[in-house]
Amino acid sequence: MGNQNSNKKFNEDFRKMVVDLYSSGQTVRDLSSEYGVSEVTIYKWIKRYSPMDMADGTTVTLDDFVKLKKQMLRLQEENENLKKGYGHIRQKVSLTELSNVINQHKDQYPIQILCEVLEIPRSTYYQSTEIVECRRVRENKELTERIREIHAESKQRYGAPKIHFLLKQEGYLVSLKRVQRLMKKAGIRAITQKKYRPQVSKHQVEARDNLLNRDFSTTTINEKWVADITYIHTLRDGWCYLASVLDLHSKKVVGYSFSRTMTTELVTKAFDNAFETQQPAEGLVLHTDLGSQYTSEDFRNHVQSKGVKQSFSHKGCPYDNACIESFHAILKKEEVHHVTYVDYASAKIALFQYIEGWYNRKRIHSSLAYKTPQAIEDQIRQIA
Template sequence: MGNKNTGKKYNEDFKKMVVDLYNSGNSAKDLSSEYGVSEVTIYTWIKKFSPMETEDGTSITSDEIAKMKKEMLRLQEENENLKKGSGQICEKVKTTELIKVLVDLQDQHDTQTLCGVLGIAKSTFYQSFKKTESNRERENKQLTKRIKEIYRESKMRYGAPKIHNLLEKEGYNVSVKRVQRLMKAAGLFSIVKKKFRPQSSKTKVMERENLLDQDFTTSTINEKWGADITYINTLRDGWCYLASVMDLHSKKIVGYSFGRKMTTDLVISALNNALDTQHTREGLILHSDLGSQYTSEDFQKLCETRKIKQSFSKKGCPYDNACLESFHAILKKEEVNHVTYLDYKTANLAIFQFIEGWYNRKRIHSGVDYKTPQDIEDQTKTA
């Protein structure tokens, strides 16, 4: 067993991954050897993060118990302080003003508890609430509830424009600005995409024909495709690679391949997956960058055999393949940047769930009139 780096810091995700491996049957000795962490440290993590079963059958960790105890002590102290001062305050404040406070706090705390703290009878509150709550306030409550549901269903990926579009489809008469205000009031914010910064390279690459020339317009599916590769990191297997093929009409990922190496076989597999599921015609344009995988002899032969015309971006110009750059940015923004993948297998499953379960079939796109890629493909086939 090698020396352990006792000065190294580990984030919560790393610790939990190690504990998950231990709970899956790996020994502390093997984990210590594989990840360079002392067995004593691993057992400390196990004690902290391994779930214990409660009387009602649910699981809770010792770390969560400690946090709950700390929170309970804080709440008890706040409650005592509030009780001491609330009596004098409530005597000086009008009941109508106290009712407004109750309305504001109703979504965050138990109504009966609030009434007790502020010295207001529960019946008094409900009678006054019915009188004072406006139609607008009731509508905002209903809207906020539905907004939260859509936000959770999208896994925090949708901002106000997309939520507004879905609300309109459901029959709500509401503006985007109102949705923005309600989301802000509820503390709901979509995941922000980092701006793409192109990187330059001094490597000499032979220029090839750019048939697309940034003209992404199409009249039907399987007329123009885009292809690209992106990188995804895992704890155990290091960097893995995703090769994607997108139909530029529907924005659907029609084929992809996920592998441990960035090879020609990877991009050939992605293209074959697309060809296996799509009915293509002679003259289909496939656009990619000038990477060696796409300019390889084997890949060119496949394109020639399937009557596909290859188109290439200019060196150092990611905007020539903007659709694929955008998809990979969305993938990173909405999935990859928020997860630590243990290995190739777990990352592969997550990518499958994102592409097939979310992006193609559920995620609405502003570029295709707030429809899903699958909707566009289906509509085109039945037109």
């Protein structure tokens, strides 16, 4: 493959198009695979053709500079006068372009020599650098303000990766590292999760079939659901319980139920809410842990009457149901641990707002290519 690439010829339009595709978000690896160009070659093209913003609003590429240098040499040969030839071209080159060339090569050559070759006073170069730095300060201030707004809109739930993604969508040309650096400097961070200490069950648990067997892969919605219960504390009503059902394909919470008591009726209600909304075909797999609510005869009969197959985690193995536990962990990290619920009713409203208003329809997921669960489901239903 490498030898074949070395013999290939690519015209300038082709090279520039590959760089444009890279600028639009495609990876070098994908471009190399799709167009049969080595990654090393593509990186060279990126360095050569990627535009660099100047302080005066113009852009210049390394290729532009190379062409300008060739033009200078040609004039030198024609006129046999380097000073005259360069002086003629120098009038066409802006100070910011020359300063950028110096910045590119100052790690290889002393600044003094670069300034002498390009006939630019060192004081002028340093002055232009200060102008660029001032522009950078203004840009950082603007970016930081927008980062604060996005962070606040997410109720402090988004960290640097998701904020960076949204900034790019809005047209900001900014790297993830720069977003991380600005957030750290401004003291902006995603709200953190408190430690959870699970209680060890003293009851004997009978092992049951694990149909899922940690195979979380899916081809569409309503193939595999996972369910679990978590605890929510309130001041007046004490501990309350949330039973959730999540679709492994869309990551959407397709059904849930909130109650003051942890009973079979609680998990049955959550399942029925999901079933009524989604109307899955027969053969759906519902995976849960070995909790007594899910292993009860009433729940088993109810689920089987809907044509749904039950699957259970192995005893003492939380990884078998990691996806729904992950959702509950996110719920605690982003919402529950930062709010004191007065009573059951206020907690119920807050959970509805989080699950239906935020998690399913607004919260972008990196595992879903920064789409929302509802967007994934809508896309599939439109195709169907």
